[in-house]
Amino acid sequence: MRIVATAVLLGALSACAMPTTQDVEARWKGQRIxxxxxxxxxxQATTPLPGGVTVYTWEKTYGSANAIKRSTCRTGLHANQEGVIVAASQLSESLLCGK
Known part of the structure; x- marks a missing residue:
């Protein structure tokens, strides 16, 4: 019984996992910016890189300015000169990042 309860708990926790760079790439790679x-x-920012790629960055912070713990979610989508997303990056400090 304890093994079943542990398996159920691990399954529930994995469903709440923070998004990764691979998750963001799977969602956006190949689409237009x-x-x-x-x-x-x-x-919030765009950064041109050598070779014609531009990084588009979205950032969201959870927690008030005077909160003990603030969490940042930063997503970067890398688009080529044609506007097609070719790569991504994700910084997740909170389970809220997937929302």
Whole structure:
């Protein structure tokens, strides 16, 4: 019985896992940056890189300015000159990042 309870608990926790770079790439790679902007809103920053790639960055912070613990969720989508997303990056400090 204890083994079954442990398995159920581990399954529930894995469903609440923080998003990873691989999760973000699976969602966005191959799509146009305009589609991401339509869903995520305007990025907080854009950074052109050598070779014609631009990194679009979205950042959301959870917790008030005077909170003991603040969590940041930062998503970066890397689009080529044609506007197609070719890579992604994800910094997740909270389970809220997947929301």
């Amino acid at each position: 305009e589609q991401a902007v339509a869903v995520l809103g305007p990025p």
